[in-house]
Amino acid sequence: MTSAPAGPSSPSGTDEHGQEAPDLRGNPLAGPSGLPHGLPDFAALRTEHFLPAFRAGVAAQKALLEEVATSTAPPAFASVVLPLEDGDPLLRRVSRVFFHLVATDGTPEMQAVEAEVTPWLTALSDAVFLDPRLFARVDALHGDETARAALSAEERHLLERLHQRFVLRGARLDPEQKETLAALNQEISRLETRFTQQARADLKGASVHLTDEAQLAGLDAGQRSAAREAAIDAGLEGWLLTLVLPTVQRLLPSLEDRAVRERLYRASAERGTETWDLASQIAELRSRKAALLGFADFASLAVADRTAAVPEAVEELFAATVGPAMRNVEGEATGIAARAARDGVEDLAPWDWAFYEARVRTEEHAVDEAALQPYFVLERVIEDGVLRAAGEVYGLAFTRRDDLTGPHPQALVWEVRREDGEEVGLFIGDYFTRDAKRGGAWMNVLSVRSRAEGTRPIVMNTLNISRPAAGEPAFVTLDEVRTLFHEFGHALHALLSDVEHASASGTAVPRDVVEFPSQVNEMWALRPGIVEHYARHVVTGEPVPAEQLERVRSAALWGEGFATAEYLAAAVLDWRWHRLPGGTRVEDPRAFEAEQLEQAGLSHPLVAPRYRTGYFQHTFSGGYAAGYYSYLWAEVFDADSVAWFEEQLAAGRPVREVGEEFARAILAIGGSADLLAAYRGLRGRDREVMPLLERRGLV
Numbered sequence: 001m002t003s004a005p006a007g008p009s010s011p012s013g014t015d016e017h018g019q020e021a022p023d024l025r026g027n028p029l030a031g032p033s034g035l036p037h038g039l040p041d042f043a044a045l046r047t048e049h050f051l052p053a054f055r056a057g058v059a060a061q062k063a064l065l066e067e068v069a070t071s072t073a074p075p076a077f078a079s080v081v082l083p084l085e086d087g088d089p090l091l092r093r094v095s096r097v098f099f100h101l102v103a104t105d106g107t108p109e110m111q112a113v114e115a116e117v118t119p120w121l122t123a124l125s126d127a128v129f130l131d132p133r134l135f136a137r138v139d140a141l142h143g144d145e146t147a148r149a150a151l152s153a154e155e156r157h158l159l160e161r162l163h164q165r166f167v168l169r170g171a172r173l174d175p176e177q178k179e180t181l182a183a184l185n186q187e188i189s190r191l192e193t194r195f196t197q198q199a200r201a202d203l204k205g206a207s208v209h210l211t212d213e214a215q216l217a218g219l220d221a222g223q224r225s226a227a228r229e230a231a232i233d234a235g236l237e238g239w240l241l242t243l244v245l246p247t248v249q250r251l252l253p254s255l256e257d258r259a260v261r262e263r264l265y266r267a268s269a270e271r272g273t274e275t276w277d278l279a280s281q282i283a284e285l286r287s288r289k290a291a292l293l294g295f296a297d298f299a300s301l302a303v304a305d306r307t308a309a310v311p312e313a314v315e316e317l318f319a320a321t322v323g324p325a326m327r328n329v330e331g332e333a334t335g336i337a338a339r340a341a342r343d344g345v346e347d348l349a350p351w352d353w354a355f356y357e358a359r360v361r362t363e364e365h366a367v368d369e370a371a372l373q374p375y376f377v378l379e380r381v382i383e384d385g386v387l388r389a390a391g392e393v394y395g396l397a398f399t400r401r402d403d404l405t406g407p408h409p410q411a412l413v414w415e416v417r418r419e420d421g422e423e424v425g426l427f428i429g430d431y432f433t434r435d436a437k438r439g440g441a442w443m444n445v446l447s448v449r450s451r452a453e454g455t456r457p458i459v460m461n462t463l464n465i466s467r468p469a470a471g472e473p474a475f476v477t478l479d480e481v482r483t484l485f486h487e488f489g490h491a492l493h494a495l496l497s498d499v500e501h502a503s504a505s506g507t508a509v510p511r512d513v514v515e516f517p518s519q520v521n522e523m524w525a526l527r528p529g530i531v532e533h534y535a536r537h538v539v540t541g542e543p544v545p546a547e548q549l550e551r552v553r554s555a556a557l558w559g560e561g562f563a564t565a566e567y568l569a570a571a572v573l574d575w576r577w578h579r580l581p582g583g584t585r586v587e588d589p590r591a592f593e594a595e596q597l598e599q600a601g602l603s604h605p606l607v608a609p610r611y612r613t614g615y616f617q618h619t620f621s622g623g624y625a626a627g628y629y630s631y632l633w634a635e636v637f638d639a640d641s642v643a644w645f646e647e648q649l650a651a652g653r654p655v656r657e658v659g660e661e662f663a664r665a666i667l668a669i670g671g672s673a674d675l676l677a678a679y680r681g682l683r684g685r686d687r688e689v690m691p692l693l694e695r696r697g698l699v
C-alpha cells in the first residue's frame, strides 16, 4: 500500500487567528535542510519543533490561499493551479516529516501533536474546496481556451484534475446546497467514526474463551502463549482466542477441535448488531450526497475521477471474474471435502474449509517454509534481490550512506543514481517492527521529484519484520519477500518519476491504479536470473534448490479459487451498497447482503465475503467506499503488463531495454497524463483481463 502524506490541498488551520507568528529560529523544519538531496535534519529534530512549524505552515497556507482568492490578475497556471496543488512549502515539509514519524515512532507526545493538528488540516481542506472565490479562479482558467492552449500537456492535465476535484466536492452547488452537502459530510463522518469504534468493540467482544487445554489441540507454542496472554490481559482463566478483522480467522487452519472451529468461525462471521444498521444509514447518506452532486448513485460519483470512470467498467470486471472464481471454488471444494471425509467429516462446513485446505496444501502442494527459511536473509533479499533487480531492469545503482541520519536509528539510507552516474535521490528502508510503529507495510515520501522546483525524491519503505536477537541474521518469510518487492515497486514509481511539477509526481495517480506499479514489481521476486542472487543459504551460500522454488510457484495456485471468491464477494458487497439510487434506505441489511451476493452469483454455503457488511471497515469507515474493487482492477493492469514483459523478453529484447520502455511509458509519467492512454501507447491496445485469470488459475 501507499500512504498519502497530508497533501498539499489538505493543509489548514483554524484556531490560529490573530496569534503571533511562531518563532522558528533554530527549528530544523523552518527551511530546506541543506543536507544531501534535501534530507530532513533528523539528527536535530525534536518533538517540540512540530507544533510551531505546523502553526507557521498553516498561517502561510492560509495567506497563500487568500492571495489566490483575491488576486485580480488574469488567472494563470503558476498563480492558480500550482499554489492550490502544492500548497505552502513549509506546511508540505512539516506534514511529510511529521506523518512519517508519527506512524513509525508514535510516542504519546507525537500523538498529542497529531490530535491537535489533524482538525486544522481537515478544516483547511474543506475550506479550499467550498470557497467560491478559489473555484472561480480555477474555473476561469479552465474555461479560457487561449490560456489553456498555451499550457504544456502536463499542466493541462493538472488543471483538468484540479477542476474536476472542485466540482466533485461540490464547488458548483449553490450556497444552500453547499450547506446541505456540508451537513451530509459531517453526518457521514460522524457515523463512520461510530462504525469504526463499534466494529472495533465487536471484534474484541467476539474473542473465544477456552478453559480446557485439550481444546487448543493443533496450536503451536507461540499461538498457545498468545492465547494465554490474552486471557490474562482480560482477567480470565484459561485461554482467549482473539480475532482478526477478516471473516476467516488465522487460527482456523490449526484448530483440530471441530467445535472450537465452529465457535471461532461463528464469532467472526456473526459479529455486530448495531454496525449493520449504521452501514445502512451511511450508505443512504452517501447516496443522497451523490444525488446532490448530480450522480445516479455513490459508486458513479466515486469512480468519476478514477480510471474506471463509469460503474459499468467495474461491473464488467466482476462479470469476467465471478464465474471462473466460483468454478474454481467448486473444484477446490471437491478436493477439500474428500480430504475431510477421510477424517469422518461428511458435512463440510465453512469453519472446516481453512483447516482441510491447509491439510491438502501440506499433503499435495508441500512447501516447507521452515526448509526455505535459511535462504531468505533480509539484508541479502534487499541488496542482492530488490535493489539488484532495480539495477538490472531500470538501471538504478544504490550506495549505502551510513553517514546520513535517517528518521530512526534502524532506518537504512541509500543514495540512488542512474547507470550514467546522474543523481536520482534517496531510498530509505525501515524494516523492523517496533512497539511504537504502526502495523503493516507501506511506502511514503519525504520529497518528490519536480523539474520545476529542482527537487529530488526521498522515498521510504516501512515494514514490520521481526527483529532478530543481537548478532543473528534477520530471516524473512516468502510473504515478506513479496512485500519487500511490492513496496519497492511503489518506491520505483517515485524514484523514476520524470515530471515538471511536484503534484504530478510518482504515486499521484488515480486511486484505483496506485497498486499497479507495485504489483508489477512482485514479478521479479522469484524469477530465475534474480532469485539465485539473493536466495542463498545463510551458512553454505548455496542457492535455493530449483525444485523448492518450483513447488512454491505451483502451490501458489492452490486456494486461489477461494481467495478470489471471498475477495470478490466483499468487493461486490462494497459496490452494491453504493449502487443504491439517491435516498434509498435498506431496511434489512442482512437480507440485502444475501440478496446481492445471490444476484451476483457469489452465494456459496462454504464461502463468506472476506468482510461482511457489519465489519466492513474498508467501506463503512471511509477509505475504500465503492473502491474495494481497486485491488483486482489494478491487478488487471499488473498481470497484463507482466504478460507484456514476458512477450518482450521472449522475443529476445534485453531486460534493461524492456524495463526502460515500461519506466518511460508508465512509471515516469506519474499523474501528469492519462494512464489509460499511456497504457494503450505501451501495449498497442487496452489492457485485457485474460492474463489475470491465467495467473490466478481461473481458466
Ligand SMILES: [Zn+2]
Pocket: 001, 002, 486, 487, 490, 515, 518
Ligand atoms: Zn501497495
